[in-house]
Amino acid sequence: MAKKKKQNKTKQSKPPFQRQGSLQSVKTVFPKRRRVLLVVGVLLALVMWAFIWRWRSPVDTRVLLDQETFPLSRYREMQMIADKVALTVDQVIPGQVESFPDSGIVCYIAPKAWNDDHLHPPPITLVGPKQNGEPESAHQNTVRIAVNDQVLSSTYAGEAEFVFELTHELAHVKMDARYDNYLVETFAVAVSLKVLRELGYNQYRNDTVRLYTHRLPEGIQSAIERKAWNEAALQWQSGALLR
Ligand SMILES: [Zn+2]
Numbered sequence: 001m002a003k004k005k006k007q008n009k010t011k012q013s014k015p016p017f018q019r020q021g022s023l024q025s026v027k028t029v030f031p032k033r034r035r036v037l038l039v040v041g042v043l044l045a046l047v048m049w050a051f052i053w054r055w056r057s058p059v060d061t062r063v064l065l066d067q068e069t070f071p072l073s074r075y076r077e078m079q080m081i082a083d084k085v086a087l088t089v090d091q092v093i094p095g096q097v098e099s100f101p102d103s104g105i106v107c108y109i110a111p112k113a114w115n116d117d118h119l120h121p122p123p124i125t126l127v128g129p130k131q132n133g134e135p136e137s138a139h140q141n142t143v144r145i146a147v148n149d150q151v152l153s154s155t156y157a158g159e160a161e162f163v164f165e166l167t168h169e170l171a172h173v174k175m176d177a178r179y180d181n182y183l184v185e186t187f188a189v190a191v192s193l194k195v196l197r198e199l200g201y202n203q204y205r206n207d208t209v210r211l212y213t214h215r216l217p218e219g220i221q222s223a224i225e226r227k228a229w230n231e232a233a234l235q236w237q238s239g240a241l242l243r
Pocket residue numbers: 168172185188
């Protein structure tokens with residue numbers, strides 16, 4: 001009991017004295033006007049820091065699946081795949097171009113009629129005026145992605161096809177979807193193959209590689225099969241593809 005009393009005594013006397021003393025010294029060193037200026041200065045610095053941080057950190061790629069064209073029964077599952085794809089594409093190609101919409105990219109299933117339409121064969125990224133057949137969620141003059149309806153019914157349960165198409169289009173967005181040429185297309189396919197591997201869709205990836213390889217001249221095909229990369233590169237540089 002006696003010990004307890006002693007402890008209480010020290011607790012009561014020391015801290016209030018110390019606190020009062022330090023407060024007094026702050027008041028003496030910083031008169032009221034200076035204290036206000038100091039607080040305003042600190043607040044301004046915090047706002048500026050937040051602004052610079054926001055400006056410096058890249059905007060994450062966000063894909064919003066369209067509820068009108070994606071079936072309700074598969075919406076959640078496919079939105080989760082789209083999120084994974086967006087994250088992986090950001091890891092492969094960090095940063096955004098100026099045309100990237102802060103609100104995210106709307107992705108929808110293209111109308112069946114578009115499959116035979118040379119104007120906008122899906123999968124495709126659109127940036128200009130709204131086209132006939134686009135859903136309500138697609139706003140003109142903002143980036144939106146139309147995928148093929150095969151993403152719902154392909155032999156790979158649609159998933160891998162969806163990953164391939166969405167990645168390919170997001171790669172276009174990263175390289176500025178307003179421009180397209182063979183080199184851009186080659187890079188976009190390469191990014192798709194990389195993301196398919198990252199997300200574990202190896203069967204689909206290998207089949208796609210095989211499909212593309214079989215379109216090449218036989219000399220290059222054989223070099224690729226033997227993994228003779230120098231020979232393949234030499235054939236490539238010799239213009240074998242143009243013959
Ligand atoms: Zn493309």
